[in-house]
Each structure stands twice: as structure tokens, then as C-alpha cells.
Amino acid sequence: MPRIKSPALLVAESGADREGHGLRRSMGLFQLICFGVGAIVGTGIFVGLSDSVAQAGPAVVVSFVLAAITCVFTAFAFAELGGAIPVSGSSYSFAYAGLGETTAFLVGWCLLLEYGVSVSAVAVGWSQYVNELLDSLLGVQLPAALSASPGDGGAVNLPAVLVIAMAAALLVRGVRESARATAAMAVLKLAILVAFCAIGLSAFRDGNLMPFAPAGIAGIGAGTTAAFFSYIGFDAITTAGEEARNPRRDIPVAILVCIGVVTVLYCAVALAAIGAIGGDAVGGQPAALSYVVDEVTGSGVGGGIVAFGAVVAIASVVLAVMYGQSRILMSMSRDGLIPGVFEKVSPRTATPVAGTLIIAVVFAVPAAFSSLDAVVNLCTIGTLAVMAAVNVAVIALRRREPELPRTFRVPLYPVLPLLGVGCCLYLMYETGWTTWLQFAAFLAAGLLVYLGYGRRRSRLARVTPDADATDAVPQPV
Template sequence: MNKWRVKSLDSILATAEKKSLARSLGAFQLTMLGIGGIIGTGIFVLTAEAAQLAGPGMLISFVLSALVCGLAALCYAELAAMVPVSGSAYTYSYATFGEILAWIVGWALVLEYAVAASAVAVGWSGYMVGVIQNFAGITLPVELVNGPYAGGLINLPAVVIALAVTWLLVLGTKESATVNAVLVAVKVAALAAFVALAVPAAQADKFVPFMPLGVTGAISAASIIFFAFVGFDAVSTAAEETKDPQKNIPIGLVGSLVICTIFYMLVGAGVIGAYGAQPVFGPAGEALAPGSLELAEQCKSYAEATLPVVCSKEALAHVLRMIGHPGIGNVLGLAAGFALPSVVLMMMFAQTRVFFVMSRDGLLPAALSKVHPKYKTPHVVTIITGLGVAVSAAFFPVGQLASVSNGGTLCAFFFVSLAIMTLRRTDPSRRRVFRTPAVWLVAPLAALGCLLLFAFLSIEAQMVFFGWAAIGLVFYFVYGRSRSNVARGVTEVGELSADVPPQGVPPLPGIHTPGGKDA
């Protein structure tokens, strides 16, 4: 057996065919799934984080992040159409580089999705605290709405929403898909309203100085604002549940990314031009790190009427209030408060799909894929994920969580970029309904872009990534290496023993088939 334990594409496809999930998603549903996953804390909250690093130059950060994601999306599109099974980058790496690198990628995806869900939960908390204050006049105790990084004890609202979404995913209620679709519409409408009000109020002098912290500041901001684009790859985790995946997966991936990029550039221009987005400096003129205690202390010196956007936990709503639209700003805050949980749901859903496939391959314990006898959902892994998300959201700032999540995402994107080039060489005759254009230019640029953004992540985020990878490798050699299906010579589901986990994990709760039943 090959020491790298490469699992052939034919074996992967045969496994998925014999023990697959119901195919019920079309191009429109996938695009909405992608938009629902992308639009969230990144644009509603991290705009302030990016402004602290780059000022108006965050527009360059948006472009750079979108470029890297766009290149990666083209690579994803070919692979997802060619290998339409769950597992995303993990599955592609298994077929290309072998088991150990596939494990690292799968482990990194766990970091991406779980920590991303925590970041969104923290972002939701900031907006809901603002909504409660502006609509009900109730100011919640600082100790209960901030983690230790901002002088508090615990971010209780973030914990509440994480546990609420976990409960929803365990129940698998029929209403959740309808609610999810409505919330996507709410988010898009909220951003459209912001653009309509803020962009016409833009003033040229607000863009000066354009890059107060230089090019490095813009790239550093890109490494964080990159989080605003993450989510389109979650479309590929639904490949096994997609009708005509060779056509619909590329449409969902690229379509959702293009739509969101246009929105983001307009929103960024509105924030900068209508209100200003210059960073806040310390008493000695030093640049302050976003999410730091030093920045939090400096922000306390501003009155509400002059509070810089970088100090706000609800950046877009704050801008609208400050430019003369307080009512609409409050409504936008309310819309974000209602809509952001759908992103938490999407991220946690995507992680369960990665766990599902890793468990199907024998690399994770069978218990993680255990299906609830009543609700027919993977309740064990969902509850474990939900508790992890809640703990992270309780104590860490949104910027740090986003940076850590980006480390996992960039790892996955990097290996996808390498995988498409490798498969073009090793399996050139395989049918490719969608072919990445100029692949020998697109894929290397995508890989280099991932390395560039990773290099500009915070030291803390890089250390967490490598520490998480080390823990994963220990787990692999202690457990997964000897129990994987490939190690046991099992190549198809039909050969699996009775201890293999049940495969009846349903798709995203409540997604309706054409016949009107839940898939």
C-alpha cells in the first residue's frame, strides 16, 4: 500500500454513491447557501477591525481578499464538480496527497468552521447589545457582554446564541430552512439600505490619508477582512446533496462570491466616505492593535457623538446613526441581530459535514456520527461543536477569533490550489465538466495569496494554528492512523464492518425537496 495512503477518486465516488445523502439542492439554493454563509460578522463587524489596521485603505484589503478567494473559488469549482461528495478540501486532499495531509486539512477545517461560528456569535452579541440599548433603553452590564480582553468577565449573549443554534441543529426543525432563506434576504436588504444611504453622503476628504499605516497595514487588514468572504467554500460541503453538481456547484461558489464582493466594496466606500474610517492611535501616537485592551481604553475617551467607527461593535448601524439616520441605523442593527445566527448555523452545519466524512473514512470515532433516533440529526458531534463554540465566544474578541479561523481557511485553500494542479498531472483524462480557466496561473496565484495572508496574520493566530495542527497529528497517530478504512484495506462502503457510523445524516435541517419534503 502506498505509504501516503492515497484514496482514489473512484473509491471516493463509489463510497458516496452507495452511502450518500439525498440530492435536493439546485443552483439558486446553493447560491443562497453561499451568500448566507458569507454575509455575516465579516462585513457587519470586522469593518471596524480592518479600519483600525488600514484606514480607508481597507478598500484595498477588500480587493486583495476577494482576489485570493476568487482564485480559490475557481479551483474549488473544478474539484467540487469533479468530485461531488461531502468533505470539501479534506476529500480533495485525500485523493491527491494522501491520508496524513488530508487529516491536517480536515483538522484545519474544524478550526475554520468552529472558530468562525464563535466569531459570528461575538459579532451578533455586539449588535444585540446595541439593539437592546437603543430600542429598550436597557444598558447591559459590561462584565456580562465582554470577555476579559475588553475588561469584562464573559460575553453572555454570545454564549446564549451559540447554544440556541446548537439546539436548533439538534432538533432539525422543518422551519429552519425557511427561516434561513428569510434571514439571507434580511441581510441583503440591510446592506442595500446602508449602501443607498451612505454612499450618496460620501465626501472625498474622508479618504485622506488613504493608507495611514502603509501597505503592510492594508495587507494585515486583508488577513482579517478575509473572514468576510469565508463561507462560499461551505457550498462545496453540500456537493453530495446537490442536483446536477457538475453545473450547480460552480454556479453556487462563484455566484455567491461575486454578489458579496460587490456589496462589500459599496459598503466599505459608504463607511469611509460618509463617516470616516481612520484608525485610533495611542497617547504616544502608536498604532493600537484591534481588539486590544489599549484600544478599548482609548475608545473610552470619546463621546458617543464622536466615537470613531473603529471603536464600535456595530459599525454599520453606528455610521447610519451618526450621519442622520438613527432610526434606520437601529433597524439595521436589529436586522443584523436577527440575521447573523444563520451564519452560526451555516458554519456549524458545515463542520458536521466534515466530521461526517472523516468519520465515514474511519479517522474519527464512530460515535461522532451517531444519529439521534428521533430527530435524525448527528446530535453528538453537534453538541460537542456547540459547546466548543460557546466557550470560545464567551472569552475571546471577534478579531482574534476571525484571525484564528482564517488560519484554518487559508490552509484549506492552499491545499485545494495544489490539489487541482496535481490532479491535472496525475489524472488528466478524468471528465471535468467545469475546468478552471488558466489553471497554471490561477492555482499558483491562489496558493501564493494564501501564504501571503497567512504571513500577515497575528502571531497569536499563527501559534494557535500550528498548536492545533500538532494536537491533530497526535490524535491521528494515536487513533486515526490504525483505524482508517484505507489502513484496513476497506475501499468502499459496501465492505464496511458493523462498527462504521450510521450514514443517515440529513442535509441542512428543513431544506425542501421539489416534492415538498425535507431532505
């Protein structure tokens, strides 16, 4: 029998429904929405737009919508499970309740890719826009030796390390401070992106959208895979399950609002950029939005403002994603599957200080010395695998726990969860066979870690060895 932990046991062990737990409930619905926007909107649109446009051309709008549809199917699943199981473990905890310990560990292992690689990649993108901002304001740039990895012609990317260090410092101060900073940064970057749309649409030309799909369906499919990276992070909202004031109500609402807002924004930005200067000009531009504004206005001032917005936006992604990673590792540590240092919460700040600092160091190393282009697809396929597992967990829990209190239910069940799985598998296929081989090796390494460490130290196994723990505690009312 698989080791399955019931939703009631997950909530009881986390202390999510009782006072006096180490984490403090301080996030309302607005903070959760801002946290979600902070986790999503960053490198994907400020830096990665050019890659998506290079693949799909003006049809990148379709790619963004298709990527969003995949996310919406899974967002419904996250909304149902986030409201029913309001704990910090997110996908890992959902898989533990629905699919068992082995799958849960591998989901947690994949989340290291989603959060770890994305934070490092985002930090590298932050460095690019810092140089763009300095060039716009002062006419200078940091020397390549100190602002680029060896693969990009430098020695060490110090700005990338700096943004990770700043995020870690803010996170260990407390979740209230982190939430306020994330909210402020989210509002600022949304305002700058709306202003960008206004500038781009002022120079809109219909002819710039033709040919609409120069690479055909294949280009749209490849563009969808590239665009999907722009949505990574929305699931981080569920990692705030133990620090939200009303998680069962607010988490589902925050997830769906974030996906809707971000999709409309991405499509508007893409149309404004391409309509202003054409798809060929946007594709291949590392700081595409600043370039568009400079071309439209004929001045570097607007580009500098966009660069400032990108610096703020990308910093907020680092902050939000590092927050999510620390909470997931805390949940895995509580279960005994990884070392206990990650579950320790500071009584003074009510945050996992040691775990956060360890994460900062581990993420800073690849950010400093790698361009990470080679592993972006690996990050994407790992994220898609997690999303597929969450959709399957919804189906499994509907069958195993039909009476589980759910504040939100996936509509058109089981059609939408199955469509979510299908969309994830399609986008995984689009990453290519090389990425599949890398992913298989990554999963094999994770399985070895679980068998060699986690399985023997599992706290669930000490109570119910190789058994189902669905009846370990009574269901909550």
C-alpha cells in the same frame, strides 16, 4: 506510498450518487447561493469592518478586492473539485483524493479552526449587536456580567451561547428547514446592507477618502489580512455536496456567484461608510454600520434597523458554518479518523444529530468565556493553509485523474492554482511570526492525534494498508 482515496471511492462510500443514503437531496441552486451568502456575510462586515479600516484607511476597498482575488483563485479550485467530488467532506475530501490521508487529516484539523473559531467569534459579535438593538429599541442593554466574557469585563456571554443553541436546534430539525431559514436571512441581510449603502452614499463626501492610503502599502497588506476574515465560509457550500439536488452543476455556480456578490457588496459598504463620516470615525467602532447610520440620519431608528440586520446576518453565519462543520466531521468519521459518533445520521430528520449537538457544546464554551481576539489570526492562517492545500489538490488530481468527469475546470490552469497558493502564502506571512508559531504547535498537536488515533483506525488502511486506493472502485460515468 501515501494513502490516497480516489474520487470514485469517495463518492461511492458517501452514497452521493445513489438513492437511499441517509442525507436527503433538498437544496437547489438558489438555496446553495443563499447558504453561501449566509456563511460569509456576517461579523466580518458588521463588526470587523472597523478593524480593516483602522489598518488600511479608505484603501480598505483595495484590501477587500485583494482578499477577494485570493478567494477567487481558490474559489475556482473549489468549484472544480466540488463539481467533480460532490461529497460532504469539502476541503478534507479534496485533500484525501489529491494529497493523501495525512494531509487530509491535517486539513480537517485546520477546518476545526476555520469553523470552530469563526463560529465562536461570530457568536461574540452577535452579542454586541443584540445589545445595540436593545439599546435602539428599548433604551436598555444586557448587564455586562451576562453579555461579555471575563476578558471583556463580564462573567459569561449568554447571548453568544443562545445563538449557537438556536442554530443547533434548527439544524437537527432537518436540512430543508435550515435551508429555508438561511435563504430568508440571507435575503433580509442583503436588503439591509443595500439600504445602508443608499443611506451612506447620500452623505458621501470626496474629502472623507483622503488620504486614501494613510499607512501605505503596509497598511493595505495588513488590511487585506483583516479583510480576509470577512470572506471565510464560502467553502462551506461544498459541504452540501450530498444534499444538493444537482451538485455537479450547482456547486461551482453557487461558489462563483457568492464571491462576486459579496465582493461588490463589501466594497460598496466600505465606500459608503467611509465616504459618509471618514475613515478615522469608522475605525475603532465595534458596531460601525449602526454608528454610521445614526450619524448620517441623526436618529437611532436607522441604527436599530442595521443592528437588527446584523443580528439576523450573524445568526445565519452561525447556522451555515455549524452545518458545514458537522458534515466535515461526518466525512472524517466515515473514514475512521475520528470517533464514529459523528457519522451517525438520524433516520427521522436525516441529519447528524449527535455530531451537531457535540459541536454546539464545544463551540459554545469559548464563545461564552473568551473574546477570541487572540486567536482570530490563528483562524485566518489555518483557513489560508486549507485553501492552499485545495489549490495544490487541483494540480495533483489533474495529473493523477485526467479523465475524472469535471463539470467546471479552473481556467488558465496551472497558472491560477499556483497564484492561489502564492496569495495564500503571502497572507499567511502577513499574520506575523507569533501566529506562525501558534499554527506550528497546532499542526503538531493534530499530527500527534492522527498518529495516535486516526492512522491506526483508518478504514482505508484496512483494505489497502499504506497503499494507493485510486483503483478501489471503477470511475463513475
